[in-house]
Structures are given as structure tokens and as C-alpha cells.
Amino acid sequence: MAYADDYTLNELMVVAASRELRDGDLIFIGVGTAGRAFTVAVGIPIAAARLAQETHAPNLAIYWNNLLSPDLSQIPPRLTQHHLTTWPTSAQLHNCSDKNDMLSRRLFDVSFDSAPQVDRYGNLNITAIGDYRHPKPRLIGCLAQTDHFAYVKRPIVLTDLKKRTFVEKVDFITSVGHLNGGKSREEAGLYPGGPWRVITDKAIFGFNEKSKEMEILSIHPGVTLDQVLAEMSFRPLTPDSIPSTESPTTEQVRLIREAIDPNHILLVA
Amino acid sequence: MKSKLVSMAEAAALVPSGSSIAIGGSIIRRSPVALIRELIRQGKKDFTVLAYPAGFTTDMLAGAGALKRVEAVYEGLFQFGQSYNFRRGVEAGVIDIRDFSEVAMAARFRAAASGLPFMPTDALLGTGMAANNPEQIREITCPFTGRRLHAVEPANPDFTLLHGYIGDEYGNVQFPLVRDADDLDPVFAKGAKRLIVTVEKIVPHSEILKNPNLTYIPHVWVEAIVEAPFGAHPLSCDGYYDEDEEHMYYYQACSKPGNFAEYADRYIYGTKDHWDYLAKALTPERIFALSAR
Numbered sequence A: 001m002a003y004a005d006d007y008t009l010n011e012l013m014v015v016a017a018s019r020e021l022r023d024g025d026l027i028f029i030g031v032g033t034a035g036r037a038f039t040v041a042v043g044i045p046i047a048a049a050r051l052a053q054e055t056h057a058p059n060l061a062i063y064w065n066n067l068l069s070p071d072l073s074q075i076p077p078r079l080t081q082h083h084l085t086t087w088p089t090s091a092q093l094h095n096c097s098d099k100n101d102m103l104s105r106r107l108f109d110v111s112f113d114s115a116p117q118v119d120r121y122g123n124l125n126i127t128a129i130g131d132y133r134h135p136k137p138r139l140i141g142c143l144a145q146t147d148h149f150a151y152v153k154r155p156i157v158l159t160d161l162k163k164r165t166f167v168e169k170v171d172f173i174t175s176v177g178h179l180n181g182g183k184s185r186e187e188a189g190l191y192p193g194g195p196w197r198v199i200t201d202k203a204i205f206g207f208n209e210k211s212k213e214m215e216i217l218s219i220h221p222g223v224t225l226d227q228v229l230a231e232m233s234f235r236p237l238t239p240d241s242i243p244s245t246e247s248p249t250t251e252q253v254r255l256i257r258e259a260i261d262p263n264h265i266l267l268v269a
Numbered sequence B: 001m002k003s004k005l006v007s008m009a010e011a012a013a014l015v016p017s018g019s020s021i022a023i024g025g026s027i028i029r030r031s032p033v034a035l036i037r038e039l040i041r042q043g044k045k046d047f048t049v050l051a052y053p054a055g056f057t058t059d060m061l062a063g064a065g066a067l068k069r070v071e072a073v074y075e076g077l078f079q080f081g082q083s084y085n086f087r088r089g090v091e092a093g094v095i096d097i098r099d100f101s102e103v104a105m106a107a108r109f110r111a112a113a114s115g116l117p118f119m120p121t122d123a124l125l126g127t128g129m130a131a132n133n134p135e136q137i138r139e140i141t142c143p144f145t146g147r148r149l150h151a152v153e154p155a156n157p158d159f160t161l162l163h164g165y166i167g168d169e170y171g172n173v174q175f176p177l178v179r180d181a182d183d184l185d186p187v188f189a190k191g192a193k194r195l196i197v198t199v200e201k202i203v204p205h206s207e208i209l210k211n212p213n214l215t216y217i218p219h220v221w222v223e224a225i226v227e228a229p230f231g232a233h234p235l236s237c238d239g240y241y242d243e244d245e246e247h248m249y250y251y252q253a254c255s256k257p258g259n260f261a262e263y264a265d266r267y268i269y270g271t272k273d274h275w276d277y278l279a280k281a282l283t284p285e286r287i288f289a290l291s292a293r
Helices: A009-019 A035-054 A082-086 A096-104 A145-151 A223-230 A250-260 B007-012 B034-039 B056-063 B086-093 B102-114 B184-191 B206-212 B245-255 B258-268 B274-281 B284-290
Strands: A026-029 A059-066 A110-113 A117-120 A130-131 A134-138 A156-158 A197-199 A203-207 A215-219 B020-022 B049-050 B067-072 B095-101 B118-120 B137-141 B149-151 B159-167 B196-202 B215-217 B224-227
Touching: A009 A035, A009 A156, A009 A197, A026 A035, A026 A145, A026 B258, A035 A059, A035 A110, A096 A145, A096 B102, A096 B184, A110 B067, A117 A156, A134 B086, A145 B102, A215 A223, B007 B034, B007 B196, B007 B224, B020 B086, B020 B245, B034 B056, B034 B159, B034 B196, B034 B274, B049 B056, B056 B067, B056 B086, B056 B245, B056 B258, B067 B086, B067 B102, B086 B245, B102 B149, B102 B184, B159 B215, B184 B215, B245 B258, B258 B274
Parallel strands: A026 A059, A026 A110, A110 A156, A156 A197, B020 B049, B020 B159, B049 B067, B067 B095, B159 B196, B196 B224
Antiparallel strands: A130 A134, A197 A203, A203 A215, B118 B149, B137 B149
């Protein structure tokens, strides 16, 4: 297994996310708008899920937006409503009731989520910055992100590391992570679980088994601990020895470039 | 069966100001946009919108100053970006917002469709949505397991407004496409006190009889049905036509800096009815480009 010398940051993030996926997983991937937001919400997760299917997880299934098991070798050239509805290669589409029931029956293993605010305990806010009744700005609401954090077994937060994103406490809890740490999530009546990993452009985080505080697991090659901490408004747990995030192999890079995203639809920004 | 076919103006006249309305379709697809435009033209206001993801129609009502409250899972315009008019209203404290997750909002619509006083859900435990809305989200204990749950209030609108593909004069509405399995419009329809449907085309009853399995809104639920070709424009009625990106970019270019009035003067108040709107908003070339082929 040879490590690649030449890979992009997005490819490193794809490989890191792919490593967290297991054979037989049912994965939820949402929608994104354009540019970097699309790459983070859709591009990297889909490439990661596809890479897992091509390597260690051939039986992984993808639910993208409302499309179950779409043929991702044939992504429509334009993602307009008509093109999505008439995409001739997904097993099932546009059935919100089934998707909701699958969520609350806890059939999903992994979801990919991002948010403008993430806190020390992995709670997310996509609803309102500031006072909920007079927000500045008002954000998009909840969508199913709340449900992912309530029901999905191993939610993965995928977002760029920024000081204004990684805050001590979210202004509004849209999606319950490890709440106030310790056993507080279960005490509030939620299922065990909660966010599993936080994958960013600089480092990868998990949550401490006991305290449930965010904890650095690895830092990407070429990035220092100070650079990571400079982009966070709280100090995560930092073990004495922090490994470097494992680089992609030449085979993983080849698969991403030649088989998974040959037309540069996924990793756009 | 009795004919329920009415004009767009007659349908909109049925809906008084202050009503709660559930709007079918989602974000930028297959919503009854022509009917919402007519409500605004008639000066109706103070609406409460109940939606799954709210989108363009809710934003138009906000722009027109006709929106009092929203209960939904999302507000935005998908790839066209933010719902600027709605956001300004919430930020100013003018629009009362009640946020729900998808599982919780679907549970509210199911409660209404089943005629139940509430639906239990565990989706909102620990959330800001529950903390800020004790009126509609209340803690209960499961009588079987003792688990902590929430009871959520039914989403039981005064009116549900839908846009569909084809229907007959009696209000039997069908999907012409086997592929389109959108499933929430019928739930919104069942939970409504009164139901108004606009469709792309009114067909003879004999056409409906050929494929009764495609009828997802039966006549007995419907109070009024309206023929409105391109009735979802500028949104998609996928299978028939795609969203009109140029029109949406213009809408956003007006709405982002707070010039909704410019858009409304051109396409809502500046058009006397749906036919006049179609003449001003579409050309034969544009209809050809948007139509699914």
C-alpha cells in the first residue's frame, strides 16, 4: 500500500470520511447549494461513500436527499427538480414518510451534517444566530438534522474549521449532540449515540468517552496544533501525542479521480 | 358527483384573511403558486403557513406583508439561496416562527390526517424547538414504557392548497407519472378543514376512470378545483416543466436588497389574472425551453 504524494485537501477529507464507514451501513447524505457548501454537504460525503463501496464496504447503501440507492456513476448533468425526479437509476424516490419512518426506526447508521455553529459537546445550530425571537441572522430551520442526531447511530459532522463555527455553546440547539456532556444526553431521554466524528479541513475530532467533550484525534499533514486551536473558540481535549491524519493511498486517489468523480461534479470547491 | 370547477379568482375568494393554510409541493417544486399570487392580488393577509419545507410561496407571502406565522421544517429557496423576505420578517420580529424537524412536522400532519388530538414523538427531546414552544410541544410519559416523549399538536389547517397534474371537474386528481411518488400532499389534504386544488389540466371524467390507481386526491376531499396551466411557474412541475432559473434569479435579485415591490408590481399586482401573468412571465421560446421533453 503506497501513500500518494500528490493529493488535494478534499481528497484527504474524502478518504478520512470513507474510513469511518462500515460494510452494510445505510448512509444519509443531504443536499447542498453550490460551491464549497455543495462540496462539504454533498460532494465529499458522496465521494467517501462511493470510495467505501469500491474498497472495504461493498454492501453500503446511500440515501441521497430523497433518492435511495441512486446510480452515482450517472449523476445528472444538472440537478434541477425535473432531472432529479426523472433520474432513471434510483431504487426509490421522493417518499418522505418512508424516510421519516426509517429514521425514527433507527435504520440509518451514518449521516453527514454540517452547521454554522458546532459546540464543545457536538450540539448543532442551523436555526438562528442570537436571540431566537429576534435572530441575526435567521438561518434555514431544522430540516431532518434534528432527526439525524436523535436517531442515527454514528452521525458525522463535516465542516470547515472556523472560529465563528466552533463555539463554546450554540445559540440554539437544533440538533442534540452530547448536550451538556457526561450522561446528559441519555438523561434528557435521547437514545445513546450522538455525533461520532467531526471531520474538518484541518483536523479530525471525536468525543471523549466519559466527559463527551470534543477531542482531537488527528491533525492533517502540514497543519500544526496551534493552527487548529486558532480556528476554535473553545479548547478541545488535546492528548499529549496527536497522530497525523493518514494520507490517501495512490489507489484511493486513482479511484476518486478516475472512477468516482471523473467529471468534477462532486469535488467542485 | 358535483362539479367543483371554479375560476382562480373564485377559488382565492374562498380563503379569508387570517386563515391557516398548508401549502403543497415543496420549496421550488409543484406548489400552487398561481393561487398564492391571486390571494396576494386580492389583498388577503395575516396568513399562518403550515408546510413541510416552506419555500417560494411562503417567501412571496412574506414579501407581500401577508404572513403572520410559519410552522415548518425549512425556509429557503434551495439552489437559489436564502428566503430573504421571510428572514427579514423573522429578524424584525414581525413573523412568528415555530420550527419543527421533519419527523416531528410529519407527525403533526399525520395527527391531523387521522383526526387525533396529538401525536407522540421523541424527535424533539432536548432541542431549542421544544424549549421555545411549550404551546405546541408538551412533555408526556409513555403509558407502556414510562419513556419521556413529546406530544405535538396536529397541523390542522383551515385550508390546504395544492397544485397537481391532472384532475376532473369533480376534483379527482391524478399523477400522470408512475415515477413521481411524492407522498405528503395527500396527508396535507386529509388534515385540512377545506381543500382547494389547482391542476395543470382538467380532463374528462372518463380519463380518470381509465387509471383509478393514479388518483391520489379523491373528489370527496375537494371543495374547489381550478385549471391552471403552468400554475406552479416559476417553480417546477416536474415531469411537465422544470423550474425557471432566470425568473428565480430575477426574484432573488429583487428580494435580496429588499425590492420585493419591484417584482410584485411586475408579476403580481401588474398582472390582472393568471393568463395575464403567463403572457408577461413566459414567451413561446421560454415555454419550449422549460417543458420536459
